[in-house]
Amino acid sequence: MSSNAARQDATADSQGPPAVDSEGLSLTYADGTEAVRDVSLTIPRGEFFGFLGPNGAGKTTTIKLLSTLLAPTGGTARINGYDVVDERSAVRGTVGYMAQHISVDTELTARENLRFACEAYGVTGGDRIDELLDLVDLADVADTPAGNFSGGMQKRLDAAMALVHDPALVFLDEPTTGLDPKARNRLWDYFERINDAGTTIFLTTQYLEEADALCDRLAVIRDGELVADDSPSALKRRLGPSRLTIDVAGGQEAAENAARAARQSGLVTDETVLETTADGLDVATPAPTEDGPDLLVALRDAGVSVTGFDIEKATLDDVFLAIADDGTTGLDVERPQPTAAAGESA
């Protein structure tokens, strides 16, 4: 999917303005709380963009700023080429928004909810309602009040309501939180389908596997500031070291020998952490697929007999934890280059 993103990137100019283009976007409340600080983001059309961060980091606030639900106190943002302050109504007419909490009218049926949403956006034609009901698998219960639905069904209805007008950009604020795995997979399919059809998606999530599976690009926000912005694989490479576990025959002494051999081979660099264990070696490295075989060769040349070998690749959870942990390492001091700072200090 990343190559897809690259293509979108390359053709973004010919397709018109980016879906999101913010510069120094900030929101400071009257009491001085800085909910969002200096967020500059460009999201090309067609991208599946993931926005991560701990609870209270400013994810929802950023979405509300970009979707005109909150007015920024600093900076600018253009959505689909329209200014969020001066052209608010045009922004609202070109985006869909699915809030973190289920927002459906429980007194109305699924069909009536969708009809209201269609009419609110000036979408005419009954076909669209049936099409959306099919898309989210609610056709069977179209005439049941939404209040009788399960949480998963309400979420799907909610998602459909955000899409009635086929928006160029849709904001999905934790769309799958609280859903069972089956319902979650269903929504994932659905989001991928509309993204394939050209809709730009701005997604926040607490499920890192969700971000990993769906997103072309991820940004991480912490304490109201962007601290990372890259493709999932690049983030994993940069922030989450992988772990090589090598078991050797001969106990502690053999492990010491192996460590010496590894150091002598020049494989241990500044970015690599090597530890000896009771069974052998434990190596944290940013390049496991290169370092692993090289290390094995070096150990064989040194006459160490290897009894076990395992590569444990970084997950986005590692990335996320690395970024969250940065809070204790004084990252905030290096405010001008938040993205680079996050990369270096990890």
Added chain:
Amino acid sequence: MSAATPDRPTPAGNGLPRDVWVNFKRWSRKAMRNPTAFFLEIAVGVLSLLLFSAVFGDVGELALEAAGYGGVEYLTYLVPAVFMQATMGSAFTSGVGLVGDLESGMFEKVTVTPMGWTAVLLGKAAADLLRILVQVVVVLALAVALGASVETGVSGVVGIAAVCLLVGLLFMSVANILGVLVRDEEAINAASMLFMFPLLFLSPAYIPVADDVAWLARLNPITYGVDATRALVLGEDVSTVLSVTRFGGIYDTLVPSVAILVGLNVLVGALAVWVLRRASSADAG
């Protein structure tokens, strides 16, 4: 950039009249979806008319005679009170609807559409006013069946409806402001009692106003609603707190009362729009 962006996506949306209609339909549909509440509202109005006239009938007529309403049946005197009571009750239900939207997230969902707040409010108000209108018609029909009469005829009935809608709109604004501030359905229901009882009893609704509370009645918008509808029911100048004589006949009551209600509507209505707009742009959650 804006000069070179001809291929920005075209925003979806309607004009104002269509937006009003869309919201009117939604709230009317919701009212129909919940007919029990609606019928209960009507039942309260009907019961009030029956109970008050049965229980206070004899006492009321004594009070009426003492206040110079000789020959007026208490039932006829009571009808405006029930109008006001039903109107206020329905108006507060409007606030409950708003709180429901705030709690369900529909408020935010509506905000993020291209529909303007004026259209959203007007559409909701129109649906709520329709509910008030139905109640007024039911109460009036019952009162006429029980022997009351509207001296000013059909035009009087239209006038009564108009006054009730003015009072309804005023208290809908109050209820919606409270809705945004307290965001709690039960609190709105409690507040409706807090408003209805003092305002109704400190007005000439059930019995003519006693002299020592006349100054309070003068500050009470319900007084003007009661006076205006009663002038239309009885076909005479019944103003209790104002002494206007320049318009003649029932207009001495109607003109100032309606003017005061319109003025209050403009003031409180503007406040309601402001409060809602503020809530919609700062609903950080």
